[in-house]
Amino acid sequence: MTGTVTHASFTLTRDIAVPVERTFAAFADPAQKRAWFTDRPDWDTTEDAFDFRVGGTEIAEGRFHGGPLSRFVARYTDIVADERIVLTYDMWLDGARREEGTRGLLDDLAAYLEG
Amino acid sequence: MPNSQEAERADLVFRALAEARRRAMVERLVRGPASVSELAAPAGLSLPTVLQHLDVLADAGIVTSSKLGRTRTVSFVPGSLDGTATWLAAQRTSAEQQADRLVTHLEAAPEGEAP
Numbered sequence: 001m002t003g004t005v006t007h008a009s010f011t012l013t014r015d016i017a018v019p020v021e022r023t024f025a026a027f028a029d030p031a032q033k034r035a036w037f038t039d040r041p042d043w044d045t046t047e048d049a050f051d052f053r054v055g056g057t058e059i060a061e062g063r064f065h066g067g068p069l070s071r072f073v074a075r076y077t078d079i080v081a082d083e084r085i086v087l088t089y090d091m092w093l094d095g096a097r098r099e100e101g102t103r104g105l106l107d108d109l110a111a112y113l114e115g
Numbered sequence: 116m117p118n119s120q121e122a123e124r125a126d127l128v129f130r131a132l133a134e135a136r137r138r139a140m141v142e143r144l145v146r147g148p149a150s151v152s153e154l155a156a157p158a159g160l161s162l163p164t165v166l167q168h169l170d171v172l173a174d175a176g177i178v179t180s181s182k183l184g185r186t187r188t189v190s191f192v193p194g195s196l197d198g199t200a201t202w203l204a205a206q207r208t209s210a211e212q213q214a215d216r217l218v219t220h221l222e223a224a225p226e227g228e229a230p
Contacts, residue, residue, distance in 0.1 A: 012214050018221045026221055036220035037213070 024082045068094040131175035144191035151187045
């Protein structure tokens, strides 16, 4: 193996004024997931698979206009409705592996409705 | 692709904005034109100091001034910070952009849509 391995870790936080079930549904429902994850004007999908259950695989492969072929393959390792979604994923850019990692997704789905 | 002229302009804009009192002047001037003494009073600055700051802002193309009688009126140049704003908005990681799309999706989805 050549090249270097760069380890990185980051946290993103967004406060969204919608019920927790809606946020979970945006990740769990295929149409909703597609709507914000891959349906974008600068992206052409070449492969699409979505099996949202523990052990299930998600694939999002496509090309940014004028950009490289991007392939995202994820496997769900833990799903607790309205609480958390854990997945691991690999990323390739033009066939070269770029990223692999674990994401603790939605581990704080609290919704603060009484603003 | 930014050409050298744009790069030079960006240098001037960021240099002009790299000073709290000049940013305060910009904040004041986007609300409407002001005389030099109006800009000096709230900041507790001398007129020569204000004029120095205004020169830096004018060199960057952010403000313009005109003299009517004995009063020099300073105005914000509309659109002068658009290029800077676009550049700043583009400096987001793909994960941030994806989170933004999720938020947009959730805030736009009609109330009854979630299961």
